[in-house]
Amino acid sequence: MINLPIGVIVNSGSVLLGGLLGAFLGNSIPERLRTALPMTFGIASMTMGVTMMVKIHMLPPVILALIIGSAIGELIWLEKGIAYCARAVQKPMEKIFKSGSNVQNQEEFMEKFVGILVLFCASGTGIFGALNEGMTGDSSILMTKSFLDFFTGGIFATALGYMVMTICVPQFIVLMALYLSASLILPMTDAKMIADFTACGGILMLATGFRICGIKAFPIANMIPALFVVMPISYLWTTYFVR
Numbered sequence: 001m002i003n004l005p006i007g008v009i010v011n012s013g014s015v016l017l018g019g020l021l022g023a024f025l026g027n028s029i030p031e032r033l034r035t036a037l038p039m040t041f042g043i044a045s046m047t048m049g050v051t052m053m054v055k056i057h058m059l060p061p062v063i064l065a066l067i068i069g070s071a072i073g074e075l076i077w078l079e080k081g082i083a084y085c086a087r088a089v090q091k092p093m094e095k096i097f098k099s100g101s102n103v104q105n106q107e108e109f110m111e112k113f114v115g116i117l118v119l120f121c122a123s124g125t126g127i128f129g130a131l132n133e134g135m136t137g138d139s140s141i142l143m144t145k146s147f148l149d150f151f152t153g154g155i156f157a158t159a160l161g162y163m164v165m166t167i168c169v170p171q172f173i174v175l176m177a178l179y180l181s182a183s184l185i186l187p188m189t190d191a192k193m194i195a196d197f198t199a200c201g202g203i204l205m206l207a208t209g210f211r212i213c214g215i216k217a218f219p220i221a222n223m224i225p226a227l228f229v230v231m232p233i234s235y236l237w238t239t240y241f242v243r
Contacts, residue, residue, distance in 0.1 A: 005179045007133045007142030012172040014150040015120055019164035022157030029158050037155045039213055044148065045119060046209030052125075052202030057195040061237040062230060065200055069226025070219075079221035082117060083110045089166050113163060115211040116156050118204070118220040120149055121171045127201060127227065128194075130175040134182025142175070189231060196234040200226055 022029075056062055073079065087110075120126070129141030157164040178185075189197075204227070207218035 003137055005130075005133060005139075005176060007139030007146075008130060008172065008175040008179050010139070011126070011129075011142045011146045011149060011175065012168045014146040015153045015171055016165055016168040018150040018153030019157040019162065019167070022154035022164065023160075023162040025154075026158055029155075034155060034158050037151070041148075041152045041155070042209045042211075042213035044209070045205050045212060048125060049202040049205030049207075049209060052198045052205060054199075055195050055202075056199035057192040058234070058237060058242070060241075061234040062196050062200050062203070064237075065196075065230035065233045066203060066223065066226045068233070069229050070223045072225040072229075073219070073222030078224065079114060079219050082114055082221050086110065086113055086117075086163070089163070109160060111211070111217055112156065113160055114221055115208055116152065116160075116164070117167055117170070118224065119152070119208050119212070120167050121174045122204065122220075122224050122227065125201070125205075126171075126175060127178055128198060130178035131182045131186060134179040135186045192238055193231045193234045197227070197231050200230040 125141065125145050129139075129145060132141055133139045153164050153167070204220060204223055207220050207223065210216045211218055211220060
């Protein structure tokens, strides 16, 4: 019997619905709300990041994974690739929907869009939540994340338009892939590896918060490969360097 990935479906649906409602309401939402809430979402991302970072097992493998992962992302131009795809999707979306983005500066638009793309698709909470649901059937982590994603997507859609809706597609693909591969990945991990993985995700969440708040535009997308190398590095470090 195949269990439906309820958490994955609800999480992606919350981004779709939130983006649709936010873009539709647009200027109907007070300016002070549209300005203040993204700052709140940014600090919420930072808070989640710090909470995840304190679960770290060992600092050296996490830092090494972050450096190696960021180098990989920079070398393959990951963030520019995401921005290119976003621009390709933006044109047909603007033709379909009359209400487009309220952000006239294209660079500013991409800064915000890539920031929330990473927040929705590559947060440690989402990745761990998908793995956890795939292994145990418990969707509570993703269900909880769905509430935040709904309101975050809605508020950002008032500025970025219907483009925010499209994030539900890569988000669903990423979370579904993790959900399906959970039975293969989790048995090969232990509590120490998961702790370091969670901490690495927390660093990305912290950087995302800084970016959303406009404090510092970290190249978050280029840091994503760190999430894929942190557990192997953690295992090797614990096995060969810790006595």
